[in-house]
Amino acid sequence: MKNESDKQHVFDNPRNVRLVVRVLIVCCVILLLADLVIHRHVDNPLEALFGFYAFYGFVACVVLVLLAKEMRKVLMRNEDYYDSVDD
Amino acid sequence: MILWTTDLPPFVLFYAAAFAALYLRGWWRSVVMLLVPVAGGIHLAGVADGTALHLSVLGFELQPYRVDALSRLFGYLFHIAAFIGIVYSLHVKDTRQQVSALLYAGSALGAVFAGDLMTLFIFWEMLTLSSVFLILARDTERSRSAAVRYLVIQILSGVLLLAGALLWYQKTGSMAFTFIGIDNVAGLLILAAFGIKCAFPLLHNWLTDSYPEATPTGTVFLSAFTTKVAVYALVRGFPGTEELIYIGAVMTCFPIFYAVIENDLRRVLAYSMINQIGFMVVGVGIGTELALNGAVAHAFNDVIFKGLLMMSMGAVLHLTGRINGSDLGGLYKSMPWTTTFCIIGAASISAFPLFSGFVSKSMVMSAALDGNHQVVWLMLLFASAGVFHHAGIKIPFFAFFYKDAGLRPGEAPPNMLIAMAISALLCILIGVFPSILYGSLPFAVDYNPYDSSHVLAQLQILFFSAAAFAWLKLSGIYPPELHSTNLDFDWTYRRFAPQLISRITLLMNTMYQGLRNAVRRRYHALLYKLEQHNGPQGLLARSWPIGSMALWVAILLASTLSLYFITG
Numbered sequence: 001m002k003n004e005s006d007k008q009h010v011f012d013n014p015r016n017v018r019l020v021v022r023v024l025i026v027c028c029v030i031l032l033l034a035d036l037v038i039h040r041h042v043d044n045p046l047e048a049l050f051g052f053y054a055f056y057g058f059v060a061c062v063v064l065v066l067l068a069k070e071m072r073k074v075l076m077r078n079e080d081y082y083d084s085v086d087d
Numbered sequence: 088m089i090l091w092t093t094d095l096p097p098f099v100l101f102y103a104a105a106f107a108a109l110y111l112r113g114w115w116r117s118v119v120m121l122l123v124p125v126a127g128g129i130h131l132a133g134v135a136d137g138t139a140l141h142l143s144v145l146g147f148e149l150q151p152y153r154v155d156a157l158s159r160l161f162g163y164l165f166h167i168a169a170f171i172g173i174v175y176s177l178h179v180k181d182t183r184q185q186v187s188a189l190l191y192a193g194s195a196l197g198a199v200f201a202g203d204l205m206t207l208f209i210f211w212e213m214l215t216l217s218s219v220f221l222i223l224a225r226d227t228e229r230s231r232s233a234a235v236r237y238l239v240i241q242i243l244s245g246v247l248l249l250a251g252a253l254l255w256y257q258k259t260g261s262m263a264f265t266f267i268g269i270d271n272v273a274g275l276l277i278l279a280a281f282g283i284k285c286a287f288p289l290l291h292n293w294l295t296d297s298y299p300e301a302t303p304t305g306t307v308f309l310s311a312f313t314t315k316v317a318v319y320a321l322v323r324g325f326p327g328t329e330e331l332i333y334i335g336a337v338m339t340c341f342p343i344f345y346a347v348i349e350n351d352l353r354r355v356l357a358y359s360m361i362n363q364i365g366f367m368v369v370g371v372g373i374g375t376e377l378a379l380n381g382a383v384a385h386a387f388n389d390v391i392f393k394g395l396l397m398m399s400m401g402a403v404l405h406l407t408g409r410i411n412g413s414d415l416g417g418l419y420k421s422m423p424w425t426t427t428f429c430i431i432g433a434a435s436i437s438a439f440p441l442f443s444g445f446v447s448k449s450m451v452m453s454a455a456l457d458g459n460h461q462v463v464w465l466m467l468l469f470a471s472a473g474v475f476h477h478a479g480i481k482i483p484f485f486a487f488f489y490k491d492a493g494l495r496p497g498e499a500p501p502n503m504l505i506a507m508a509i510s511a512l513l514c515i516l517i518g519v520f521p522s523i524l525y526g527s528l529p530f531a532v533d534y535n536p537y538d539s540s541h542v543l544a545q546l547q548i549l550f551f552s553a554a555a556f557a558w559l560k561l562s563g564i565y566p567p568e569l570h571s572t573n574l575d576f577d578w579t580y581r582r583f584a585p586q587l588i589s590r591i592t593l594l595m596n597t598m599y600q601g602l603r604n605a606v607r608r609r610y611h612a613l614l615y616k617l618e619q620h621n622g623p624q625g626l627l628a629r630s631w632p633i634g635s636m637a638l639w640v641a642i643l644l645a646s647t648l649s650l651y652f653i654t655g
Contacts, residue, residue, distance in 0.1 A: 009420045011488060021557055028550050031543070040540040043456040044464065047544070053468075057548035060472035061555035068347035069566045072573070076348070081572040082581055083229070 028054070094140055096152040096200055097162060098210070100127045101169070101193025105186045120173045120185065124192070128166035131159065139202060147262055150202025156529040157383065161199040161319045163527065164387050165192060167513070168311035168394060175398055175506035176304035184224045188308050190217035195312035199319050203262040204252035204277075207320070211248055211280075214313055215241035221305030222297050230300040236581075237297040240290075241313075244283035251276030267324040278325060284317035285368065286361045288337050292577035294361065295345075299353040299410075303401035306353060310360060310397045311390045318367045318386045322529075327374025332455075335372055336463045338365030339470035345575065346477035350411045350568050352486055353400050356393065359436065359478040362470055363389045369467065370451040373458050376530040381450030384524055388435065388443040388517060395432035395510035396482060399425050402503050403486055406496035412481070412568035417491030425499050426487040428507035435514040437479030438471060440545060443514045446521035446536045449545070453534070471545075472552045479549075480556050485568060 010016055032054050042048045049055075104123040108116050136159065140152035154162075169192035179185065194217055197210035215238065222234040254273035256262055267274045286294045294314070298306050325331060342358035342365075349355045363385070370382025402425050403418060404410045419426040431442070438444035448471070455464040498504065517524050525532040559565040620627045 024550065024553055024557060028554050031547050031550055034543055035547070038539050038543055040543060044461060051547070053544040053547040054551045056468060057472045057551035058555045060469045061476050061552045062559065064343060064473050064476060065347055065559050065565060068344045071344055072348050072566060075574040076569070077572045077574060079570040079572055
């Protein structure tokens with residue numbers, strides 16, 4: 001078992017983690033550029049904007065996380081909040 | 088075989104097996120449990136659409152069994168879900184859980200094949216009564232109190248359904264479960280009943296409260312049946328009800344905020360379940376053939392991929408005893424298969440092209456666009472990005488990657504892996520060959536999810552969401568996983584109402600005490616006075632000797648005499 005825990009795994013190496021992030025960035029760039037090449041058929045005027053889905057996806061997630069962080073300030077309690085009988 | 092008739096409702100087999108499981112032990116029980124969903128599924132394939140059972144009870148015309156395209160699809164789905172759940176829980180040797188799982192699956196089948204509201208009501212309540220044991224079986228203080236709250240809320244749903252059904256009968260003279268609509272009180276009551284089981288906003292907390300407290304295997308069953316029976320009931324009773332579009336849109340959006348800050352990963356999945364049901368509810372509300380097909384198809388896929396995610400988290404909980412994102416990490420090293428299956432589930436729920444979620448969710452999105460529901464469409468798009476964020480990335484990331492928590496539990500037991508493999512395979516098969524699912528939908532499908540516009544748009548959303556996650560995480564903005572409770576609407580009945588009641592009780596107690604003391608004081612004062620005058624020493628209670636009486640009479644006479652002389 002000792003060997004097992006000492007073994008180097010894929011993401012123990014920070015280079016591999018950086019690689020994943022880089023691949024992700026390259027994919028994003030390719031997908032954004034694909035908007036120029038592939039003509040998306042459009043049902044809604046917003047869709048016609050260049051990179052609408054890319055932009056919307058990114059902003060949506062950032063807004064989601066930032067708002068959720070703010071929510072914590074109001075809503076977060078101890079883990080045993082409901083377990084304690086007294087207030 | 089005499090039981091092998093087309094008139095045999097599917098629930099009978101499950102109920103019979105539940106009864107048998109009470110008396111069987113060891114692998115005999117396992118064999119029976121595995122055979123039931125297989126036999127039931129094959130049997131269902133041989134039953135023609137239009138098959139029905141009629142029954143007359145106390146003057147009610149009931150239809151306890153009705154097969155059409157819609158109920159058949161849910162029938163297949165529940166057989167598959169039951170089979171996967173049973174394989175997943177084969178290692179469990181707990182009669183209570185095994186019997187209740189069979190009863191629970193049978194009740195779900197009973198409900199979707201119910202042709203009248205009374206039969207639906209009976210199975211509606213059976214769903215509750217059978218499933219509560221899957222929560223209780225965890226045997227913790229938390230699970231017990233969550234189970235009680237679950238029971239109360241679910242029974243309330245049943246009572247509403249019964250009241251609505253009786254009013255509906257009074258109004259229409261029929262118990263048949265067909266289109267109901269909300270233009271009457273009966274319809275509103277029935278919608279409220281469905282809404283509770285469907286986890287409508289503000290009615291949703293029973294789900295996020297109880298599912299994460301159930302046993303690792305119990306949650307897999309729970310996540311498959313109750314809410315999907317409710318979605319089926321909505322499709323049957325309320326298609327095209329516009330209000331549902333907005334209710335559904337809210338359901339897709341608000342839970343994802345909670346999912347981001349929630350630490351218990353099974354609770355994250357519970358929130359994400361509400362988000363997915365939201366897509367289905369929107370589809371029901373739009374009510375076009377494409378939208379209803381999308382809602383039903385998404386319900387089908389959701390059972391499989393949500394089940395898969397619940398199974399992967401159940402495996403983690405089973406092996407490590409932990410389920411909080413803050414206490415896990417690095418499990419990919421010792422659980423590579425579970426990790427792989429979890430990622431397939433995550434890709435499916437995020438609607439990656441070639442995975443099952445994509446082929447059904449895009450139907451609902453397209454239907455929203457077709458119907459010119461622009462704001463709703465933007466909300467759904469927001470929710471699509473959000474679901475990838477919390478279910479697609481957060482679940483696998485915090486459980487299997489991120490910081491190594493030093494846990495080396497080893498791989499999940501073989502039966503768990505097989506169950507996850509079956510689900511993963513279905514996710515990919517349906518994603519790659521959507522016609523498998525499309526062919527069974529209630530309406531003919533003229534829809535191709537794999538046109539270049541859809542695929543590109545979806546990939547852009549997903550990859551840029553992933554980029555947002557990577558950026559937020561690397562820059563340290565992403566909120567850390569913390570041991571915490573996040574207040575949700577259940578605060579009103581778990582904290583506010585009990586506290587209000589105890590405060591009111593305290594206040595009334597104080598008032599009562601004050602009143603009692605005041606009355607007591609007056610009473611004592613009165614007693615004192617009475618005693619003073621009438622007590623043994625009191626003036627009015629003294630005994631008067633005859634001598635003093637004669638004296639006083641003499642004094643009185645003397646004074647009268649003297650007055651007489653003075654005035655005379």
